[in-house]
Structures are given as structure tokens and as C-alpha cells.
Amino acid sequence: MKRVVFFGIFGNCFRRAAVVLLLAVSVAGCVSRHQSAPNKELLQASVRVGKVRYIPLAEVCRYYGFTEEGDGLSPIISLKTGVSSAKILPGSSWVLWYGQVRDLRAPVLVRGGQTLVPVSLLQIFGQAAAAPAAAADRDSRRVSLRSVVIDAGHGGHDPGALSSFGGAEKDIVFDIAVRVQKELSERGMTVVMVRSEDRFVPLEERYAIANRSKADLFVSIHANSSRSAAAQGFEAYYLSDEYDDFSKAVAERENAALAFEQGAAASLPDINATLWDMMFSEYRIESIEIARSIAAEMKRMLKIPTRYIKGAKFVVLKGVRMPAILLEVGYLSNRYEAAQLKNPFYRQMLAEAIVAGIMNYRQRFEMTGGFSR
Ligand SMILES: [Zn+2]
Numbered sequence: 001m002k003r004v005v006f007f008g009i010f011g012n013c014f015r016r017a018a019v020v021l022l023l024a025v026s027v028a029g030c031v032s033r034h035q036s037a038p039n040k041e042l043l044q045a046s047v048r049v050g051k052v053r054y055i056p057l058a059e060v061c062r063y064y065g066f067t068e069e070g071d072g073l074s075p076i077i078s079l080k081t082g083v084s085s086a087k088i089l090p091g092s093s094w095v096l097w098y099g100q101v102r103d104l105r106a107p108v109l110v111r112g113g114q115t116l117v118p119v120s121l122l123q124i125f126g127q128a129a130a131a132p133a134a135a136a137d138r139d140s141r142r143v144s145l146r147s148v149v150i151d152a153g154h155g156g157h158d159p160g161a162l163s164s165f166g167g168a169e170k171d172i173v174f175d176i177a178v179r180v181q182k183e184l185s186e187r188g189m190t191v192v193m194v195r196s197e198d199r200f201v202p203l204e205e206r207y208a209i210a211n212r213s214k215a216d217l218f219v220s221i222h223a224n225s226s227r228s229a230a231a232q233g234f235e236a237y238y239l240s241d242e243y244d245d246f247s248k249a250v251a252e253r254e255n256a257a258l259a260f261e262q263g264a265a266a267s268l269p270d271i272n273a274t275l276w277d278m279m280f281s282e283y284r285i286e287s288i289e290i291a292r293s294i295a296a297e298m299k300r301m302l303k304i305p306t307r308y309i310k311g312a313k314f315v316v317l318k319g320v321r322m323p324a325i326l327l328e329v330g331y332l333s334n335r336y337e338a339a340q341l342k343n344p345f346y347r348q349m350l351a352e353a354i355v356a357g358i359m360n361y362r363q364r365f366e367m368t369g370g371f372s373r
Pocket residue numbers: 153154160161169221222223254
């Protein structure tokens with residue numbers, strides 16, 4: 001009987017606004033009491049759908065002390081406590097748990113107004129001993145920004161944009177990347193270079209290098225080109241599904257490196273788009289903040305106007321599991337900027353502005369313990 005009352009109260013768990021409040025009040029103190037494997041009380045609430053046992057998400061939330069959050073636009077449901085973070089998606093069997101993708105082996109369902117999750121989710125949540133450690137590890141990594149991956153765009157047989165005033169994007173951005181590396185290293189940062197010579201690196205390999213490095217930040221450096229000779233200025237991009245025609249055009253141009261890859265078309269790992277969205281939205285706020293921080297230094301140090309800080313679908317950013325930005329440091333199609341980009345002193349200033357932006361961000365980031373929390 002008691003359980004029936006429970007469902008009466010919590011059964012609409014997925015109607016978020018009301019429930020978040022309810023749960024926030026109801027579950028305080030719930031977390032520390034239940035760090036071991038799920039108990040019988042929770043399993044008693046399970047129901048069978050086909051061959052799979054499911055538990056109402058509301059019960060799971062109550063038991064583990066999760067509150068649900070959604071932005072009302074996306075179907076993704078975020079489950080949060082003070083230290084924990086999980087994301088699930090009705091219809092999908094994937095869950096994002098501490099930034100890692102886990103397979104529930106059966107999809108999350110919505111039945112009769114209730115969100116039902118496979119009991120396999122409890123095994124993931126039940127790994128309580130590992131979870132706080134993972135959270136602590138992740139948090140300590142994220143609140144101390146110590147390592148940066150620098151990705152010089154293009155290379156080898158992919159020249160990138162060609163300047164009508166001489167020079168190729170691949171060489172210009174490589175020179176800037178090396179200068180950024182030097183400046184960051186001198187400030188005690190660990191720097192991983194995606195390429196340290198003029199060679200072609202497939203986009204997929206670029207983000208694999210980044211992920212293996214477990215760095216705190218990924219910065220891809222590019223120079224832009226436009227049919228409009230008047231176009232000039234600094235642009236920064238972060239990964240997003242929301243984009244306009246302009247950012248789409250830039251992304252298409254940068255993604256064109258895929259065409260230089262030999263053999264089969266490069267493909268992202270076979271995970272659906274929404275799942276990627278779940279993953280990269282983890283870092284979107286940090287990515288935007290650092291883009292703004294660098295843009296501020298471009299303006300302060302070099303008087304370079306910021307054209308855009310925008311979201312776009314860049315393949316190289318899409319696989320990166322950390323805050324990630326792509327910088328377009330200027331237009332090779334613009335007479336003034338193309339001439340400037342040929343000048344080593346100007347490239348040094350650009351590198352210093354990028355580094356100042358990163359260091360300023362780091363200072364604020366470490367003071368606030370990260371922007372996303
Ligand atoms: Zn480029």
C-alpha cells in the first residue's frame with residue numbers, strides 16, 4: 001500500500017518542474033545512506049517489460065538522491081546529486097555516467113507517464129565505491145587545468161585555406177601552435193601537440209590523440225578564408241548542434257579534411273547523434289568560457305575584433321571528451337590579415353593572446369572550481 005502512495009507522489013517523475021522540487025525536498029540525506037548495492041526495496045518496485053526488468057526512474061531518483069533536470073527542449077534527462085552526474089535518454093540504451101558512456105543493454109522506456117529504466121542502471125549506480133573516486137578524479141582534473149592539447153589544423157597533403165597573398169593555412173597555424181606550445185610550457189603547463197611536423201593527421205586520429213592524453217582542454221588552431229575579401233576578424237567555435245548558415249559553412253570547410261583521408265570515408269564511432277550531444281554538452285559551458293577568454297585577449301592585446309563565438313558541428317571537436325574549441329585566428333582571404341599572418345611577430349602576438357586567454361580562464365576556473373558545477 002505504501003508503494004502505491006509512493007507512485008502517487010513520484011509516478012510523474014518525468015514531469016520535471018514539479019518533481020525536481022519534490023525530490024529536492026524529499027531526498028536530502030538520501031545519498032550517503034545508500035551507497036551499497038541496491039536493496040530489496042528498490043528491486044521490489046521493478047516491473048517486467050518483455051524479458052527486461054525495469055524500475056520507475058522516480059524510485060531510482062528517490063533511492064539514490066538524484067534530482068532530475070532537463071532544459072525542456074532536449075529529451076535528455078540529467079540526474080544529479082552533489083557529486084554525481086548521469087544522463088539518460090528515453091528510447092536509448094546508452095547512459096552517460098561520470099562522462100563515460102555505458103550500455104544499459106535495453107532502452108529507457110516511457111510508459112503511462114512514467115519513465116522506466118532497466119535494472120542494469122542500478123549495477124552502474126551501485127558501483128558506489130568506484131563512482132566517488134571517479135568523480136573526485138574527474139573533479140580534481142577539471143578544477144586544475146594543467147594540460148592542453150594543441151591541434152594545428154590540416155598538414156601534409158591537406159594545405160587548408162590558401163592565401164592569395166602567399167602561404168598556406170597548414171604552415172601558418174603550425175607556426176602559431178608551436179609558439180603556443182612554448183609559451184604554455186614556460187608557464188608550467190603540459191602540452192600535447194597533435195602534430196609536430198608538416199604531416200597529415202586524420203580528424204579521427206586528432207581527437208583520439210586528445211582523448212588518450214586525458215588533457216583538460218583541446219584547442220584546434222585554424223585560419224579562415226572567405227569569398228568576401230572584406231571578411232576579417234577572430235572567430236571561435238565550440239561543438240553544438242545549433243548553428244546557423246555561416247558556422248555551417250565554416251564547419252563544412254574545416255571538415256573537408258575528411259576528403260583528404262584515404263580509403264573509406266572517416267566515420268565517427270557508431271553512436272547516435274543525441275548521445276554525442278549528451279557527451280559534448282558536458283563541456284559546452286567551459287568551451288564557451290574559454291573561447292570568450294581568448295577573444296577578450298585578442299581584442300585587448302591585438303585589437304582584433306571578434307566576429308563570432310559560435311556553435312558548429314566540427315568533426316574534430318565532436319570526438320573530444322574535454323572542453324574543446326576551434327579558433328579561426330584570421331582570414332587568409334583578407335589582404336590586411338593575410339599580410340599580418342605572414343609576419344612572425346604577429347603570429348607570436350596571436351600565440352601570446354591565446355595563451356593569456358587560457359591562463360586567465362584557468363585562474364577563474366580554479367577559483368570557481370569549474371563553471372559547470
Ligand atoms: Zn582550417
